[in-house]
Amino acid sequence: MSALLREMGERALRLGVPFSAQLDLTYRCNEQCVHCYLDHDDHGEMTTAEIKNLLKEMAEAGVFILTFSGGEIFLRKDFFEILECARSLTFCIKLKTNAVLIREAQAARLRDLGVQSVQISIYSHRPEVHDAITKVKGSLRRSIDAIRFLKSQGLKVIMANVLMAGNMQDYHGVRALAEELGAEYTLDPTITPMMDGDRSILDLNAGESALRELFRDEMFVGNAEEFCAPPPPPDAESLSSLPCSAGHTACYISPYGEFYPCVQFPLSCGNVRQQRFIDIWRDSEQLKEVRSIRLKDLSGCSQCAHGSTCTRCPGLAFMEGNMRGPSTADCEKSFARTGIPSVNLLAKKEKAAPPRLVQIQLVPAITGNRLSGMSAVA
Amino acid sequence: MYVARSPRIAARMLGEEMLVMSGHDSTLFTLNPTATILWQAADGATPLDEIVERRICTEFEVKPEDAMRDAEELAENLAKHGILLISEQPIVKPDAPVRGQR
Ligand code: SF4
Ligand code: SF4
Numbered sequence: 001m002s003a004l005l006r007e008m009g010e011r012a013l014r015l016g017v018p019f020s021a022q023l024d025l026t027y028r029c030n031e032q033c034v035h036c037y038l039d040h041d042d043h044g045e046m047t048t049a050e051i052k053n054l055l056k057e058m059a060e061a062g063v064f065i066l067t068f069s070g071g072e073i074f075l076r077k078d079f080f081e082i083l084e085c086a087r088s089l090t091f092c093i094k095l096k097t098n099a100v101l102i103r104e105a106q107a108a109r110l111r112d113l114g115v116q117s118v119q120i121s122i123y124s125h126r127p128e129v130h131d132a133i134t135k136v137k138g139s140l141r142r143s144i145d146a147i148r149f150l151k152s153q154g155l156k157v158i159m160a161n162v163l164m165a166g167n168m169q170d171y172h173g174v175r176a177l178a179e180e181l182g183a184e185y186t187l188d189p190t191i192t193p194m195m196d197g198d199r200s201i202l203d204l205n206a207g208e209s210a211l212r213e214l215f216r217d218e219m220f221v222g223n224a225e226e227f228c229a230p231p232p233p234p235d236a237e238s239l240s241s242l243p244c245s246a247g248h249t250a251c252y253i254s255p256y257g258e259f260y261p262c263v264q265f266p267l268s269c270g271n272v273r274q275q276r277f278i279d280i281w282r283d284s285e286q287l288k289e290v291r292s293i294r295l296k297d298l299s300g301c302s303q304c305a306h307g308s309t310c311t312r313c314p315g316l317a318f319m320e321g322n323m324r325g326p327s328t329a330d331c332e333k334s335f336a337r338t339g340i341p342s343v344n345l346l347a348k349k350e351k352a353a354p355p356r357l358v359q360i361q362l363v364p365a366i367t368g369n370r371l372s373g374m375s376a377v378a
Numbered sequence: 379m380y381v382a383r384s385p386r387i388a389a390r391m392l393g394e395e396m397l398v399m400s401g402h403d404s405t406l407f408t409l410n411p412t413a414t415i416l417w418q419a420a421d422g423a424t425p426l427d428e429i430v431e432r433r434i435c436t437e438f439e440v441k442p443e444d445a446m447r448d449a450e451e452l453a454e455n456l457a458k459h460g461i462l463l464i465s466e467q468p469i470v471k472p473d474a475p476v477r478g479q480r
Contacts, residue, residue, distance in 0.1 A: 062392065063390075114387070114388070116388065116404055
C-alpha cells in the first residue's frame with residue numbers, strides 16, 4: 001500500500017468515511033470450489049436498478065475503492081452495465097473473479113472501463129490440482145488464458161492463492177506462474193467457515209506444520225528470523241489500537257443488500273434495500289459496537305503475548321461466537337510463526353485435557369459431603 | 379486550450395482535497411482546492427482561460443495572468459499523468475472511454 005493511500009485511509013478514519021467497500025453481485029458461481037463458504041443458490045439478488053442506486057449512494061457517502069466480487073461476477077448479465085455505472089461515478093474499481101468467462105473482448109472492455117486491478121483465484125499451477133479444487137475440468141487453462149488477455153490489455157492482475165492441505169505443496173509453482181504471466185501474487189492460508197456457521201470445511205486447512213514451514217520461507221516472509229521472532233509485549237499504544245478496517249473505513253454488501261462490516265464478518269448491520277447506505281454506515285448500532293472495540297477490551301487477547309503482532313480477525317472471532325474474543329485460526333498462525341501458544345490455545349488445551357484428580361471427585365460419594373466442592377477440580 | 383477529465387480516472391473528495399487515481403498507471407494524487415476546481419470544471423467544452431477567470435480568480439485573490447500561467451502548468455502536469463486531456467480544440471464526449479491513451 002502506498003504511503004499516500006495509507007494516509008488517505010487514516011484521514012477517512014478521522015472523517016468517518018467508508019473509504020472502501022466490497023459489493024458481491026451474486027453468490028452464483030460457475031466453479032464449485034471445495035473450500036467455498038457460500039450458498040450458491042440465488043435467494044433474490046438485487047436488481048440492476050437497485051445496484052445502480054446503491055452505487056450512487058456509496059459514491060455520495062465517499063466510497064473510493066469499490067471491489068466487485070461474488071460468486072462469479074461475470075455470471076450477471078448486467079455486469080458491464082453495472083461496471084459502466086461505477087465508472088461514471090469515478091470509483092477506483094477492483095474485481096475478484098475466477099476469470100473463466102473472460103476472453104479478449106471482455107478484457108478489452110475492462111481496460112476501457114478503467115478497472116484498476118483484477119484478482120483471480122489460482123490454486124495450483126497443475127491442472128489436476130487446480131481443477132480438482134474448482135471441480136471444473138479445464139478451469140485452470142481458462143483462467144490462465146484470461147490472465148494473458150488481461151495482461152495484453154495492460155491491466156494489473158493479482159493471482160490469489162488460497163492455501164489448504166490439498167495444494168500446500170504448489171505455492172512455489174503458482175508464484176512462478178504469476179511471474180511468468182506478469183501478474184502479482186498473493187497467498188492466503190485461511191479457510192473461512194460457511195456463512196451458515198458450518199465449520200466442517202475448516203478440515204481442509206493446511207495444518208500447523210505446513211504453516212510453520214510457510215512462515216519460514218524467506219521468499220514469502222522476507223527475514224524469517226524477524227518474522228518468527230517472539231512478539232514484544234503489548235504496549236499502551238497497541239492496547240488501544242483498532243483491530244482492523246472492518247466497520248471503520250470499510251464495509252461489505254451482499255447480493256441481497258445485507259450490510260456487514262466485512263465479507264468475513266457476518267454481523268448484519270442493516271439492509272440497503274430498506275435504508276440508505278449512509279444511514280446504516282452512520283447509525284447502525286452494530287457498527288457502533290464494532291467501532292468501540294479496542295485490543296484492551298478483548299477477552300484473552302488483551303492478556304496474550306501475541307496481542308501486539310497478531311493478525312486476529314474480529315470476523316472470524318465473531319463466527320466462533322464472540323467478536324470480543326480470540327480467533328483460533330489466528331492463534332494457530334501466531335503459534336506456527338513463533339512457537340509460543342496463545343492464551344486461547346492454552347485455555348483450549350487445558351479444557352481438552354483429561355480430567356485430573358478424578359479420584360477426588362469420587363470422594364464425596366464415598367465420604368459424604370466433606371469434599372463436595374471438588375467437582376470443579378477436573 | 380481546452381481541458382477535459384480523463385474518462386478512466388478514479389476520483390473522490392476526501393475532506394477538503396480531491397483524491398485522484400490515474401487510470402493508466404494507478405498513481406494516486408491529491409489535488410489542492412485550486413486544482414480541484416480546475417479538475418471539476420474541466421468539461422472539454424469550456425476554455426481554460428474561462429475556467430480560470432470564472433472559477434479561480436473569483437475564488438482566490440490572484441492576478442489573472444499569474445492564475446492562467448499556474449493553471450496551464452497544472453493542466454500540463456495532470457495531462458502527463460493521464461488525469462486530464464488537453465487540446466487546442468473542444469474535446470467532444472470526454473466521458474466516452476478513450477482507447478490507446480496508455
Ligand atoms: S494469538 Fe489468539 S489469543 Fe492471542 S491475540 Fe491473537 S487471536 Fe488473541
Ligand atoms: S481482519 Fe477480518 S474482519 Fe478485519 S478486514 Fe480482515 S478479514 Fe475483515
